[in-house]
Amino acid sequence: MQRPWRYGVAGxxxxxxxxxxxxxxxxxxxxxxxxxxxxWGSDISLDLTANDEPVIGGxxxxxxxxxxxxxxxxxxxxxxxxxxxxxxxxxxxxxxxxTTTSPDxxxxxxxxxxxxxxxxxxxxxxxxxxxxxGQVLDLxxxxxxxxxxxxxxxxxxxxxxxxxxIESSETLLDGFVGLRYGRSIGDRWDFEIRGDVGAxxxxxxxxxxxxxxxxxxxxxxxxxxxxxxYLDVDVEVRSTSGVNVETDLTLSGPAxxxxxxx
Numbered sequence: 001m002q003r004p005w006r007y008g009v010a011g012x013x014x015x016x017x018x019x020x021x022x023x024x025x026x027x028x029x030x031x032x033x034x035x036x037x038x039x040w041g042s043d044i045s046l047d048l049t050a051n052d053e054p055v056i057g058g059x060x061x062x063x064x065x066x067x068x069x070x071x072x073x074x075x076x077x078x079x080x081x082x083x084x085x086x087x088x089x090x091x092x093x094x095x096x097x098x099t100t101t102s103p104d105x106x107x108x109x110x111x112x113x114x115x116x117x118x119x120x121x122x123x124x125x126x127x128x129x130x131x132x133x134g135q136v137l138d139l140x141x142x143x144x145x146x147x148x149x150x151x152x153x154x155x156x157x158x159x160x161x162x163x164x165x166i167e168s169s170e171t172l173l174d175g176f177v178g179l180r181y182g183r184s185i186g187d188r189w190d191f192e193i194r195g196d197v198g199a200x201x202x203x204x205x206x207x208x209x210x211x212x213x214x215x216x217x218x219x220x221x222x223x224x225x226x227x228x229x230y231l232d233v234d235v236e237v238r239s240t241s242g243v244n245v246e247t248d249l250t251l252s253g254p255a256x257x258x259x260x261x262x
Contacts, residue, residue, distance in 0.1 A: 036076035038257035089123040120147035172201035
């Protein structure tokens with residue numbers, strides 16, 4: 001199966017070059033850098049149709065995904081100089097699974113489906129901080145590259161010997177806009193919410209993150225964040241065999257992050 005995620009990364013590098021230009025005049029001492037490696041224990045809901053006929057539909061809990069995940073790479077990086085700044089977020093997930101479906105016309109019960117799904121979500125954007133006085137309000141804007149490579153082998157149960165392969169591989173580019181709000185709770189704690197919506201090559205993409213954080217260290221250089229993230233992607237692409245493949249992919253679950261502020 002093709003893995004076009006390299007093209008997504010290349011596109012984000014080009015975009016970051018453009019976003020850097022309006023910030024290039026800031027003095028190095030004015031910059032605040034944030035590096036956030038994180039873990040996202042997301043459940044996955046995947047509904048797949050081919051030419052308007054259902055192929056896969058259902059929810060998979062994170063505990064059931066652990067032995068199906070081949071690669072998972074999430075990290076967030078951010079830089080800010082006063083009010084303006086920029087950020088990059090990378091999430092790459094590779095899954096492989098074999099399932100036996102229950103009756104779901106026109107597919108009979110016992111249909112075997114071998115599924116491979118590679119999904120890459122690469123964000124690059126700018127931010128502008130309107131408020132920074134014990135609470136913060138940021139405008140977020142930018143581009144999100146979504147790589148979705150799918151391969152599904154469908155075999156009908158005996159006595160039929162019919163098998164089919166559905167493949168699609170697409171690199172999609174969305175623009176998005178959103179807000180991020182945060183507020184301190186006492187000396188060490190705070191909460192933060194982010195919501196954004198994107199569209200372009202996808203029909204629609206929703207992203208929501210809500211977290212609580214606690215700072216530690218003499219200079220508050222480190223903090224831990226705990227919360228929830230929800231991401232929903234609706235996309236329709238044409239497969240290599242000429243089939244219209246519609247995918248509704250939802251990832252939702254708890255997240256934990258370690259934050260390094262420099």
